[in-house]
Amino acid sequence: MVAPPDDDVLWARSVHCSLEGSPALSGVSLGVREGHVLAVRGPRACGKTTLLRCLSGQLVPQEGEVWFDGHPVHTLSRAQRERLRAERFAWIGPEPSLVPELNGWENAALPLLLRGTSQRAAKAAAMEWLERLDVADCAGRKPAALPRHRRQRIAVARALTARPTVLFADEPTASLHASDRAQVLRTLTTAARSHGVTVVLATLDEDAAALADHCLPLVDGRRADAATPEAEGQEACSLSV
Amino acid sequence: MLALRLARGSRLLVQLRRLLVAAASAGVGFLLLCTLMWAVGHPEGALLRLLWCAVPAAAAVQLAVAVARTDPGTRPRPGLSAIGLGPVRLTAYATVTTAASCVLGSLFALLAFWHLRGDGSGLPLDGASRRLLAGNGTVPAGAVVLLLAAVPVLASAAVACALRPSVRERAAAKPGTTSAPAGLPWGVALTAAGLAVETYASGGGDRTPLPLPGRFEGSPAGVLGGWALTAVGLALAGPGISHLCGWLLQSARPGAVRLLAGRALMSQARSIGRPLGVLCAVVSGTFAAAALYGPGDRRPYGVLTGLGAVLVIGCALASVLTAAAEAVHSREETNSALGEAGTPAAVLRAAAGVRVLALAAVFAPLTWIVAELAAAPLGR
Structure with missing residues (x-):
């Protein structure tokens, strides 16, 4: 993780971000190499989602820099960041947030349709990914008629159909049972590796982190593995109760 | 009181919609009062005029239901559910809010009616429609109360029926049906x-x-x-x-x-x-x-x-x-x-x-x- 920034497709330097007044990230730096899987691990409310949102350009950090592919992300305008997200990034959330009116393959093909791909080509690409993720039988059905783990697989297919450079997965298995969790994660990381997609994966559990190339432990908006300033916060913690 | 307190804190657009309900209720109330005064003067043919008032009254009730259905305050919310204000009591809240808007409108209709009839306050339009609204001079108080209560009661009943928790659950159970x-x-x-x-x-x-x-x-x-x-x-x-x-x-x-x-x-x-x-x-x-x-x-x-x-x-x-x-x-x-x-x-x-x-x-x-x-x- 100490590789020079030139090798990294995505890197951030001392990102500070506060949400509605409360600090979420205080000085996080990281870099991800192309085609690698980075797991951001930590308990709830440690800033995982905020970090992913900063890296993917949904949020602009108050301080610090985010660079993608040699270009700054934090200085782009809202429209430029939107285009970057649509063309180079993909996002999988904790909930399989599919469009309820569209059926399986239409949901998976939506990113391609948004780029203006013809319907035939978009459907072919979407069906290919649905088959690879073992949900081809859900192609013609609405999300409401499907169990949650199948919906989440369709969300994974939607993210991969777009052929993104970086895939952000924010606790993609948070709402699944243990057996489905392992399967979804394995298919996600395998598919990403075989297509050279860089993955930034936010997760709570260690098993998921084991599938990654690198792990970034995050506690209270700081990297837990970074050299901590001496006894910082000791004073503040010694409350008498 | 909770209903009023919650209503006071809501957004401008929501207040505007409630104001629309109040205005509709006021309009219908005023129409009903005018019909009543006409009926006091001319008993024959009054029933027909009263029946014509049912059309705007139905429109006002329908508007009240539509507004209550979209009122963000009447949707189940985790914050309120945590203090025991679940779907059932929220239906009651929606009913009370609707009743409050409609009663406000009815009161305004009564004031306008009194003023146009000539209350001697000296404001503009005082007694402007004395000939139309005076009837033969007497105002049957019971009939006025009954007619002014009609829209609030009907609207509240309709809202209570339309926002029953069972109806809502059925509506929420089918997202994305095409x-x-x-x-x-x-x-x-x-x-x-x-x-x-x-x-x-x-x-x-x-x-x-x-x-x-x-x-x-x-x-x-x-x-x-x-x-x-x-x-x-x-x-x-x-x-x-x-x-x-x-x-x-x-x-x-x-x-x-x-x-x-x-x-x-x-x-x-x-x-x-x-x-x-x-x-x-x-x-x-x-x-x-x-x-x-x-x-x-x-x-x-x-x-x-x-x-x-x-x-x-x-x-x-x-x-x-x-x-x-x-x-x-x-x-x-x-x-x-x-x-x-x-x-x-x-x-x-x-x-x-x-x-x-x-x-x-x-x-x-x-x-x-x-x-x-x-x-x-x-x-x-």
Whole structure:
């Protein structure tokens, strides 16, 4: 993780971000190499989602820099960041947030349709990914008629159909049972590796982190593995109760 | 008290919608009071006038239900559920809020009535309509209270029925259904039958149990029946027509914008189509009614007729706008998820615009055709 920034497709330097007044990230730096899987691990409310949102350009950090592919992300305008997200990034959330009116393959093909791909080509690409993720039988059905783990697989297919450079997965298995969790994660990381997609994966559990190339432990908006300033916060913690 | 406290803290747009309900209630209350005073002076024929007031009253009640349904304060919220304010008590809250808006309107109607009748306060318009509203000088207090309570009681009862927790659960259980609503064939049949009845009846004789305003000479009961059938038919057909619009939009190899717009329209056809159908019926009915009036009428166009017409049209329009606001709100979650996935906001705006255009392109000509067909036999 100490590789020079030139090798990294995505890197951030001392990102500070506060949400509605409360600090979420205080000085996080990281870099991800192309085609690698980075797991951001930590308990709830440690800033995982905020970090992913900063890296993917949904949020602009108050301080610090985010660079993608040699270009700054934090200085782009809202429209430029939107285009970057649509063309180079993909996002999988904790909930399989599919469009309820569209059926399986239409949901998976939506990113391609948004780029203006013809319907035939978009459907072919979407069906290919649905088959690879073992949900081809859900192609013609609405999300409401499907169990949650199948919906989440369709969300994974939607993210991969777009052929993104970086895939952000924010606790993609948070709402699944243990057996489905392992399967979804394995298919996600395998598919990403075989297509050279860089993955930034936010997760709570260690098993998921084991599938990654690198792990970034995050506690209270700081990297837990970074050299901590001496006894910082000791004073503040010694409350008498 | 909690209802009032919650109501006070809500957003401007929500307050504006509640104010619309209050205004509708005030309008209906004023109409009812005017009818009452006319009845005190002329006992014969008063029942008919009272019955005509049922049309604006129904419109006001429908608006109250539409507003209560979209009121963000009446949706189950985790914060309130945590303190024990679940769906059942929220229904009660919605009922109380509606009753409060309507009572406010009724009180305003009473004040306006008192003032126009001449309360001697010396403000402008004091006693401006003394001749119309004075009757023979006495005001039956019991009747006034009964009539002013009518809209608040009816509206609250309708809201309590429409927002029962069981009804809400059923509505929330089926997100994203795009199956066609069932009413289209019935709606078309009823509309056509209504127009036919009206055309047939307008050629009838001069024996009139229900005299229409203006200079109409045909059989008014038949014409009114025909209108009513047409209106019911349009209200029934509204969801089906909206669904058809959506289906047409998303057919034939759509791109992302057409696909999103069409499917959203198909899934919202039920909620948005009903008020649109009602608006279509009301507007075409208004055009047809305008054909009744002309120079030298026996029963000319009056202020109160105008007030009633404005109330009915206003309520129908406000219901459509409220349903549209609800539709926008119900898409918020999907849209934010699409935004996370990188969908440009311009695409979502374009999809919304295409939906509005498609609906306008279908409903505007439809309204015009029905209005022309309904007015054709009346203008002869």
